[in-house]
Amino acid sequence: MxxxxxxxxxxxxxxxxxxxxxxxxxxxxxxxxxxxxxxxxxxxxxxxxxxxxxxxxxxxxxxxxxxxxxxxxxxxxxxxxxxxxxxxxxxxxxxxxxxxxxxxxxxxxxxxxxxxxxxxxxPLRNHLLFRDYLRTHRAKVSEYGQLKKQLATLYPTNIPEYVAGKTAFITTCLKQAGISQDEVDQIIRQNNVP
Incomplete structure (x- = not known):
């Protein structure tokens, strides 16, 4: 499909x-x-x-x-x-x-x-932590929405660049939610961010 x-x-x-x-x-x-x-x-x-x-x-x-x-x-x-x-x-x-x-x-x-x-x-823990972090930090919801709109304008057909552009925001939120630096490094590697 x-x-x-x-x-x-x-x-x-x-x-x-x-x-x-x-x-x-x-x-x-x-x-x-x-x-x-x-x-x-x-x-x-x-x-x-x-x-x-x-x-x-x-x-x-x-x-x-x-x-x-x-x-x-x-x-x-x-x-x-x-x-x-x-x-x-x-x-x-x-x-x-x-x-x-x-x-x-x-x-x-x-x-x-x-x-x-x-x-x-x-991966499950990170999905749930990020979702729950955003649900309880309303200012971050607006910030993240604006970031995604900017990235979609910059990279309208380039999914890897779009994903890479969100990684710093996501990992910052996850660190504030309590994940370790090792887990942050793993996310960065998985998203192919240099």
Whole structure:
């Protein structure tokens, strides 16, 4: 499935939250006791934050055995496993079509990124810490939204530069939220920031 690769930042949309809730119910029905939690993360999970209209969702699983079962079950509802993409503790999934996840309603879903994360893993912890930090620091929400708009204007089709441009802001917030310098260094390496 090919979607437009242009980076577009939109004003916060409350539909992002309601779409997440619909997807959460579908994941819970499909994966049942394999899930410890379903978390709405990323910019669309923060009320008032301008964002790319693409939801980020983390499925939280207990261990590697559960992860393998989750990967198999997600394939049945239209997700293609992409591996960890260099981020240990987090498995990424690609949508096979605009109707992914498949359901009895055969509806088209908005764009979303789906990850399965091991409970307690660094990627999950960082997603939750950053989301929760922004939810409790409203001035940072505005600052981050402006930064993303500037980066989208500078790099309208260059995702790596856009991501790299956000890294300093994200790591500063995460450090204020309590992560270690080693974890910050790991994030910088994963985002290919020189």
């Amino acid at each position: 090919k979607r437009d690769t242009r980076i577009v930042i939109e004003a916060y949309n409350p539909r992002w939250s309601s779409t997440y809730e619909e997807l959460k119910l579908l994941y819970q029905a499909s994966l049942q006791d394999l899930l410890l939690a379903v978390e709405h993360v990323g910019s669309t999970s923060v009320v008032g934050l301008a964002a790319k209209p693409i939801l980020d969702i983390d499925l939280v699983v207990a261990d590697e055995a559960a992860m393998q079962k989750v990967i198999s079950k997600l394939a049945l509802i239209g997700y293609q496993h992409q591996g960890d993409l260099g981020i240990v503790g987090r498995e990424a999934f690609k949508l096979n079509s605009a109707n992914t996840p498949y359901s009895a309603f055969q509806r088209e879903w908005p764009a979303h990124h789906l990850y399965a994360c091991l409970t307690g893993s660094t």
